[in-house]
Amino acid sequence: MKFIHTSDWHLGRQFHNVSLLDDQQAVLDQLIRYIESNPVDAVVVAGDIYDRSVPPTIAIELLNKVVKRICGELNTPMILISGNHDGAERLGFGSEQMKNAGLHIISNFEDMLTPVVIKTESAGQVAFYGMPYNDPEQVRFAYQEPVSTHDQAHKLLAEKITEQFQPEQRNVLVSHCFVDGAIESESERPLSIGGSDRVSHEHFLNFDYVALGHLHQPQKKGEEYIRYSGSLMKYSFGEQNQKKGFTLVEIDENGFVSAEHVDLTAPHEMRIIEGELEQVIEQGNTDPKNEDYLLVRLMDKHAILNPMEKLRAVYPNVLHLEKPGMLIGVEQEMAQAKLARSEIDMFRDFFSEAQDSQLSQEQDQAISDIIKQLSQQAL
Amino acid sequence: MKFIHTSDWHLGRQFHNVSLLDDQQAVLDQLIRYIESNPVDAVVVAGDIYDRSVPPTIAIELLNKVVKRICGELNTPMILISGNHDGAERLGFGSEQMKNAGLHIISNFEDMLTPVVIKTESAGQVAFYGMPYNDPEQVRFAYQEPVSTHDQAHKLLAEKITEQFQPEQRNVLVSHCFVDGAIESESERPLSIGGSDRVSHEHFLNFDYVALGHLHQPQKKGEEYIRYSGSLMKYSFGEQNQKKGFTLVEIDENGFVSAEHVDLTAPHEMRIIEGELEQVIEQGNTDPKNEDYLLVRLMDKHAILNPMEKLRAVYPNVLHLEKPGMLIGVEQEMAQAKLARSEIDMFRDFFSEAQDSQLSQEQDQAISDIIKQLSQQAL
Structure with missing residues (x-):
């Protein structure tokens, strides 16, 4: 059986005051065309479907179209979870009524414990x-357990889920979190300040595959089967x-799981x-x-x-301009001096x-040893 | 066959800075208990389900609970249309996926032309x-027809619907509009300024029953079968x-339609x-x-x-205070004079x-005759 793991669509996002909706629609059209020619058994979206808890109407309409096409016309079930950018209750309205039509929006703890089971011959x-x-x-409030970090929360939730495991089933987890040691990008919004948002990948070892969302760079962490799909498209110059x-x-008849990245390209790249x-x-x-x-x-x-x-006469979509060459005299020297200073220099100062x-x-x-x-x- | 016609729930409404959500929940609980003991074939909500196009999360959660109970547990189909207070696209998300579960949210012209057909033995x-x-x-934009008033719009839409009629079916229209001559209440928001929001009831004569929303007072207009259910509860002192x-x-085997008002009472009345x-x-x-x-x-x-x-020592929920007795001297005389003046007096002035x-x-x-x-x- 095959399924698509995607995340961080951020529908409705603006970038330097430009709406990215047309680009998002174009990339989602590519995703849909892929499914048309390469049928899959499910599409998983691991959170941050919208960019804001109250998304603009045009973003809702786009998601509605995508869902209509994938669930309704291509008969492919979709499994969505809410991310830190989504409004869980808002996204979850009517989820009970949508299940039979193959649209599974999981936005609360109750639904978390009832898996979406997909049966395939293979x-x-x-x-x-x-x-x-x-x-x-x-999590602390819902389970009345002494939970104060993201790591503790995920440990507890993963345990609750593991209790539901059925011997005859393979288990896929869909989660939106920051696995410790994974690589950040500029366009993510921190889950909490000061590094307490990190989660150990070890809580996820019991699953056959872990479809992660939140980090925008595609990557695996800890094990081959614990993966971020990365965001739908680029959301920062970085x-x-x-x-x-x-x-x-892909999960084969022996339960062997393999995963590969498939490219999607936005009409306008960020460069x-x-x-x-x-x-x-x-x-x-x-x-x-030149329209990037x-x-x-x-x-x-x-x-x-x-x-x-x-510049815009040839590159109409220049969204930001930097002029590092124009820092002059003392300003330039200071800026260069700052750039050149390493951690040990700064500590000495x-x-x-x-x-x-x-x-x-x-x-x-x-101190040098500690910094090293x-x-x-961090690598 | 029997169905419930209700409208203007305005979930999430505030009244003099007090949230009415608990009252709304209590009244909807009564509605649900009614259905439990008196099963019906459908529940129709004729618009203004929410009070605002972007409703607060708690209002969404309340609607979700009501829908879960009525559609999911009582297996009673619900038919909802968007009103002038609702955000149509926002309310309509996932409506395609909800149909099979008996939740029909009609928020666009395409869905308008496909009726929800309920089959009953009787x-x-x-x-x-x-x-x-x-x-x-x-309406003008959607149909490219010279429509500039609400009346023309409703005439056109009613015609479009009438074209879909099937000979073996009875036809119920659900609409959110201001039928000319009907009685207004304080808590409605005008559809447009200056009276151009009025619609003739004559466009609706082809239907067997017309379930109207918008006006908050229960009333019939033009024909016995053209009716406003009125709002879920009181939304103004008026x-x-x-x-x-x-x-x-109720529609009987001969197609005879009867309608009766059933009371619901909010925990706090407005008085x-x-x-x-x-x-x-x-x-x-x-x-x-005393808690009204x-x-x-x-x-x-x-x-x-x-x-x-x-006052609040005995009536804790006094929300507004008027002191007409304390107008003194000239001010009082003028105020009383104003109150006493009839239309004919004002016309003479x-x-x-x-x-x-x-x-x-x-x-x-x-002039007296015309005013009379x-x-x-208006009655």
Whole structure:
């Protein structure tokens, strides 16, 4: 059996005041065309379907169209969970009534414990458990257990789900969370401040596949079968080199799970272009993708009149302009000095200001070692 | 066959900064208990389900519970249309997927033309056509016809629906509009300014029953079978003497349609109490309904310290206070003079100001007759 794992659609998102809805629709059309030519047994969306808890009407209409096509016309069940951007109750209205039509919106703990079971000849019964996004406070309140971190919350919820396992079924978890050690992107909204949003992948080891949402870069974490599909499309310039699309998951008759990334391409990519104005304009004149959404970083060292206007004559969708080349004199030196300062330099500055003396050689070595350890852990 | 016709639930409404949600839930519980002991074949809600296009989450949760109970557990189909207070696209999400579970939300023209057909042994097939609320502009745009008033819009939409009639079916229309000559209440929001929102009941004569929403007073208009159920509960002090509840409609084997009003009572009624402070407080001490939502009209002629505080000691839910007794001197005389003036008095004033002469006796008689006619038509 095969299913599509996708997440972080963020329908209705704006980027530098530009609506991305047409791009989102185009990418979803590609997804639908893929299903038309390569039928699958289910489509899983691991949260952040909308960008806001009260999405704009046009985003609702787009989701409605997609659901009509996939569930209604292609007869492919969809399993959706709410993410931290979604309004769970709002998204969940009528979910009871939609189930028989193959649309499963899981937005509360009650529904979490009843899996969507898909029966196939090749892989038997596959149970999909949706764990809607919840703050630790909500989990503590619902289960009256001493839960104060995301990690504790996910441990508890995963245990509750595991209790429901049926021996004859394979088990897929759908969850929206930040697995510890995974790679962030600019366009995600932190689940909580200060790193307490991290969840160990070890809570998920009992499942046959874990379809994760929240992080926008496709990646696996901990095990081959614990994966982020990544977002539907790029949502920041920092994601210019990320692959975007969905994960195609296959479970064979022996229960062996494989997963591969399938590309989807937005009509407008998000890219960063660096160079002097003249070069950038020349390049733009022959750039077949000149309508992409761009951040242009102008390296010219002299002032330029109306650079945005000149750039938009060839690249109409320049959304942001940076001019690092135009920092002059002291400003430039300071900026460069700042860029050049490493963690150890900054700590030395801090120490000498706070203590009115320099680090001893031993102290300096100890701090250097700690910084090295920390940065290795982050990789 | 029997069905319930109700409308104007306005879930999520606030009244003088008090949330009415608990009252709305209590009244809907009564409705559900009625259905439990008196099964019906359908429940029709003729628009303004929510009070706002973006309803608060708690209102969505309440509707979800009601739907779960009526459609899911009592297996009674529900037919809902969007009203002028509802956000049609927002309310309509997933409607395609909900149909098979007996929840029919009709919020666009496409769905309008496909009736919900209920088959019963006693009355054969009854087709329910939902006409979602639309401005004339939306009708003009959708059908590319020269429509500029609500009346023209309803004429056109009713014609489009009539074309779908099947000879073996009875036809029920569900619509949210202002039928010309019907009685307004304070708590309705005008569909448009200046009276151009009125619709002739004659467009609806082809139907066997017309379940109307928008006006909050239960009433029939034009024909016995063209009816407003009125709102779920009172939404203004001006409605203190109105009956609230739903209309129970029955169609017998000969196609004969009868309708009767069934009362529902909110835990807090909305009432106006008039009197001097002392009297009102004395009455409050033994008033079994002292938690009602009240407008108190104090008739005392002298100033009173903290009247609200004194009143709320016995009537905790006094929401509004008027003190007509405390208008003094010229102000009082003017106010009383204004209150006392009838339409004919006001016309005489207007005429003498505009023409610099008095009405002749004949003119006076003619105007009196016209005013009398107009006020009789309104009844």
